[in-house]
Amino acid sequence: MTYVLLACAILAEIAGTTLMKLSDGFSRLWPSLGTAVCYLAAFVLLARTLRHLEVGVAYAIWSGAGTALIAAIGVLFLGEGASPAKLLGIALVIAGVVVLNTGGAH
Template identity: 70%
Template sequence: MPYVLLAAAIAAEVAGTTAMKFSDGFTRLWPSLLTVVGYVVAFGLLSVTLKSLEVGTAYAIWAGVGTAAVAAIGMLFLGEPATAVKLLGIVLVIAGVVLLNLGGAH
C-alpha cells in the first residue's frame, strides 16, 4: 500500500508541476489553483508514505520519477527538445533511484 500512495503522490506532483507551466507565473487562476492543490496532495500523500518507507527511499522515488515524468511530458507534449543529453539525464535519474533503492530499501 505505501507504494500505491507514493505513486499517487508522484502523480499529484507531476500534475501540479505541469499546471504550473500553464499558470503564467501564477497570473492565471485555474492553473495556479491546480498547482497548489497538486502540491498539497503530493506532500500529504508523501507524508503518509513516510510512515512505512524510509525517507531516503521514498524521496528518491518521488523526486526521481517525478523529475523524469515532467521532463518526458515537456518533450512529448510541450514542444521541448528531446536531446540526447536530456534523455541521458532521465536515464541517470532513474539509475540513481534504482541504486539508492538497492542500497537500503525494504
C-alpha cells in the same frame, strides 16, 4: 499500499508541476489553483508514505521519478527539446530509482 501512496504522490507532483507551467507564472487562475491543490496532495501523500519508508529512499524515489516524468512530459507534450544530454540524464534518474527500489527501499 505504501508504494501506491508514493505513486499517487508522484502523480500529484507531476500534475502540479504541469499545471504550474500552464499557469503562465501564476497569472491564470484555474491552473494556479490546481497547482496548489496538487502540491498539497503530493506532500500529504508523501508524508503518509514516510510512515513506512525511510525518508531518504522515499524522497529520492518521489523527486527522481517526478523529475524524469516531468522532463518526458516537457519533451512529449510541451514542445521542449530532447537533446542527447537530457535523454541521458532522464535515463540516469530512472536507473537511480530502480537501484533504490531493488537495493534499499525494503
